[in-house]
Amino acid sequence: MADGQGRRAGTVAAVEDVTLSITPGQAVAFAGPSGSGKSTLLRLASAQDRPDTGSVVVDGxxxxxxxxxxxxxxxRRIGVVSHDSRLMSALTAVENIMFPLLYQKVSFDPYERALHVLDAVGLAERAAAEVSDLSDGERQRVVLARALANRPRLVIADEPAAGLDHRAATEVLDLLKRMTGTYGMTLLLSTTDDAVAARCPRVVRLREGVVVDDTTADTGPAARDAARHWIKRSAPVF
Known part of the structure; x- marks a missing residue:
């Protein structure tokens, strides 16, 4: 993904000399305190920012x-989930998911796909609900559904559960991990919460723009078999 990349904000290095290689389909958490460079890395990986030095290569x-x-x-080829992602208040839940699909002129039926993905996040009965009638947790699940509706190969999740209560946060994180895992999507997630980071098999810790630790959990045959069994048993289909 990154080769010696650096990004400066004014005269301060937001990230400096970061070299990372991420395998397709891997779930990686970027963990660290506010201002450590997590969001900057995600912005670089999603082409929202450019590195001042080095290179960022995603999917070739x-x-x-x-x-x-x-x-x-x-x-447009990636999915983005953020704690401050905006939904269009004048549209219903299903319309919020359909709108970007219509804009992208996808080859499948946007309405049917939107309904399927809403069902996958447990909101089938709220498809026609206006955004103002949804709870914070429901809105974030619509954001998640919108991000995954086009089945992107890469999903960027910047503090996706920030501001939610424990139950809603758990639901969103479980759905995010489960659905990206089901379809082999690469997941890059940022968080200040160690418990959230631990949900990913690989955790990259940053401090003041520098990678201070890069740990991968057991991914041996037993762990992979257990993961496949869990996904097959519990993952929603969309």
Missing amino acids: VRLEALSSRQATRFR
């Missing part, structure tokens, strides 16, 4: 070489 695409128009097209 060298992001710093993209024009503004190419970067926009690249971002």
Whole structure:
């Protein structure tokens, strides 16, 4: 993904000399306190920022070489879930998911896909609900459904459960991990919470823009078999 990348904000290095390689389909948590560079890494990986030095390569695409128009097209291929993701208040839950699909001119039926993905996040009965009638947890599940509706190969989740109560946060995180795992999507997640980070098999810890630890949990045959069994047994289908 990254090779010696650096990004400065003013005269302060947001991230510096970061070198990472992430396997397709891997779930990685970037953990650390506020201001440690987590969100900057995610912005670099989603072509929202450009590195001042080094290179960022995602799915064979060298992001710093993209024009503004190419970067926009690249971002349409990924899913983004954030604690401050916006839903369109004038639209219903299902319309919020359909709208970007219509804009992208996808080959499948946007309405049917939107209904399927809402069902996958447990909101089938709320499809026609207006955004103002949804709870915070329900809104974040709509955000998740919208991000995954086009089945992207890469999902960027910047503090996806921030501001939610424990129950709602657990539901969102469980759905995010389960659904990305089911379809082999690469998940890059940022968090200040060690318990959230521990949900990912790989945890990259940052402090003041520098990687201070990079740990991968057991991924041997027994662990992989257990993961496949859990996914097959419990994952929603969309």
